[in-house]
Amino acid sequence: MYYVELAVQGLIYGSMYALMALGLTLIYGLLRVLHIAHAAVFTLGAYVGVITANATGSLWIAFPAAILAAVLAGIAIYRLVYAPLLDRPPLVPLIASVGLLILLEDLFRIVFGNQGIAFNENPYVYMTVTIGGLSIGVLQLAMFVGSVASLSAFAAFVAFSRTGAAWRATLGNPQMATSFGVSVAQVRYLNFAIGSAFAGLAGVLIALLNNYAEPGMGTIVSYKTLAIIVLGGLGSMRGALIGSLLLGVIESYGTVYLSGGVDRDAIAALCLIAILMFRPEGLAKRIAA
Amino acid sequence: MLEIEDLTCTYGSVVAASQVCLSVKAGEILALVGSNGAGKTSTIMATMGHVRITGGSIMLDGVDVTRLGPRHRARLGMAVVPEGRRLFADMTVDENLTVGGYTRTKPAARQARERAYALFPRLAERRRQIAGSMSGGEQQMLAIGRALMVSPKVLLIDELSLGLMPKIIDLCMETIVRLKREGIAIVLVEQNTDRALEVADAVVVLASGRVVKAGTPEMIRADDTFFQTYIGLDGGQAVRNQVEANVEQRSS
Incomplete structure (x- = not known):
């Protein structure tokens, strides 16, 4: 039962990583830009979630507010930072993205303070439920259910809607997609909106789990999601999902079996190094982009 | 239906098409022929809006689409079958x-x-x-x-027969003739000149990005020296042989 519990914990964290990694891989797939500042959108979502929950006393308002703020931030980042740089070599938007992450983290520090801000009330932190003999935190369960529901809704949108088909066509061949009336600019905005919405949602979920938001909370997530999309194969949605769940489970077991020598957060870095050495094309074949 | 006047487009300092004029009416097939590098694909891609033009105008069903992007041209009834198909694979x-x-x-x-x-x-x-x-x-x-x-009101087709078996080429050619009869204006770029001239109502010959001759298929065929100079030493047979050889090689 202990091993099952570790696997379940891993899948729960993996589902949160999937929310973040999918946004990152979507943006890489369309623009070939490594959107490192995605982590700042995640942090923004966390802050807006905490502030809104504290102001209104309602998580039902906090979640949409955080997602909306993340979407607007993502769109603004695309419009103001990446769009003017798309004709430049890939290193230029990458450097801009790293600079933006540092800038936004410092901005959070200046505006909200170095210590971060906590929820006034978070009754769910210590609540647990028992499912099939396993004791799971309510927030962890909510994180898993929220992630699976969001990712499933996104998968259905991509697979069954006309806009989803146009979106995939643009990932595969933007020039031909425009020949059939698809606006590449609109698809790019949609891409940033969806990816950022996932990051905002993940931000609030993690803030709830930690019971606070702090300026540097995106840093570790940023390199973990980078490890995941390399693990899954750059630009591959399926790879990002597999990579996320795999990293969650490896971390979960690694925390127990490697606890003497390796920190939990270092496991992602080890995976990244191993993948770059032995399978640089990633674990899954690229299916989109 | 489609009126192109003095279309010019360049890639850097290379002129891909220079002052190309062509016109195709509803229910008509215009064959755009010429040797490799004559500017046929550039003309098609510029007409669809994928290549920026530096001069000239494009009118689609009376609407000036010169400054419109491909997606607006698509909305106005222009469609393309590009070279190499370029499907969403x-x-x-x-x-x-x-x-x-x-x-x-x-x-x-x-x-x-x-x-x-x-x-x-x-x-x-x-x-x-x-x-x-x-x-x-x-x-x-x-x-x-x-x-x-x-x-589409206007259908732009680039290299319909390239790499296909003769039976499939026949089917595709029959289809575009059927589409023409339904009133679609078709611009057909084709290396297999014989097949293009069989179905075309009008022909424009390009060489080095310029129109060197325009007329009916009969007029183009009648001028034997011209045909050999600009289209092929043996009336496109060399190209056809090459294509068929490629197909045979693939099927074996």
């Missing part, structure tokens, strides 16, 4: 058609899809198959079907 046949009909209303798109399947029943049989996994002939059928989803 990771998507199914059905999904490729869905993207083709992106600008249409849902009922209109449904009707256009059924029509594409009626024209090419093999596509209907393979509607769930990934486009990239189909044969060259099936892919060409899908490329034509996808373009028809636009319900």
Whole structure:
């Protein structure tokens, strides 16, 4: 039962990583830009979630507010930072993205303070439920259910809607997609909106789990999601999902079996190094982009 | 239906098409022929809006589309079957058609899809198959079907027969003649000049990006020296032989 519990914990964290990694891989797939500042959108979502929950006393308002703020931030980042740089070599938007992450983290520090801000009330932190003999935190369960529901809704949108088909066509061949009336600019905005919405949602979920938001909370997530999309194969949605769940489970077991020598957060870095050495094309074949 | 005047486009310092003029009416096929590098594909891509033009004008059904992007041209009834098909390779046949009909209303798109399947029943049989996994002939059928989803007034076709078996070329040629009879204006770029002249109502010959002759297929054929100089030493036979050799090599 202990091993099952570790696997379940891993899948729960993996589902949160999937929310973040999918946004990152979507943006890489369309623009070939490594959107490192995605982590700042995640942090923004966390802050807006905490502030809104504290102001209104309602998580039902906090979640949409955080997602909306993340979407607007993502769109603004695309419009103001990446769009003017798309004709430049890939290193230029990458450097801009790293600079933006540092800038936004410092901005959070200046505006909200170095210590971060906590929820006034978070009754769910210590609540647990028992499912099939396993004791799971309510927030962890909510994180898993929220992630699976969001990712499933996104998968259905991509697979069954006309806009989803146009979106995939643009990932595969933007020039031909425009020949059939698809606006590449609109698809790019949609891409940033969806990816950022996932990051905002993940931000609030993690803030709830930690019971606070702090300026540097995106840093570790940023390199973990980078490890995941390399693990899954750059630009591959399926790879990002597999990579996320795999990293969650490896971390979960690694925390127990490697606890003497390796920190939990270092496991992602080890995976990244191993993948770059032995399978640089990633674990899954690229299916989109 | 489509009026192009003095179209000029360049890639850096290289002039791909210079002052190209052509006109095609509804229910007519215009063959755009010439040797490799004559500027045929550049003219097609510039007409669709994928290559920026540096001079000239393009009128589609009386509307000046010169400054419009490809997606607006598609909405006004222009469609392309590009060289090499350029399908959405990771998507199914059905999904490729869905993207083709992106600008249409849902009922209109449904009707256009059924029509594409009626024209090419093999596509209907393979509607769930990934486009990239189909044969060259099936892919060409899908490329034509996808373009028809636009319900085009003008259809631009680049290298219809390239790499296809003779039987499939016949089917594709029959289809475009049928589309012409339905009133679509067609611009056909074709290396296989003999086949192009068989179906064309008018011909424009390009060389080094310029129009060197325009007229009916009979006029082009009648001038033997011209035909050999600008199109091929043996009237396109060399190109045809090459294509057939490639096909045979692939099938063996």
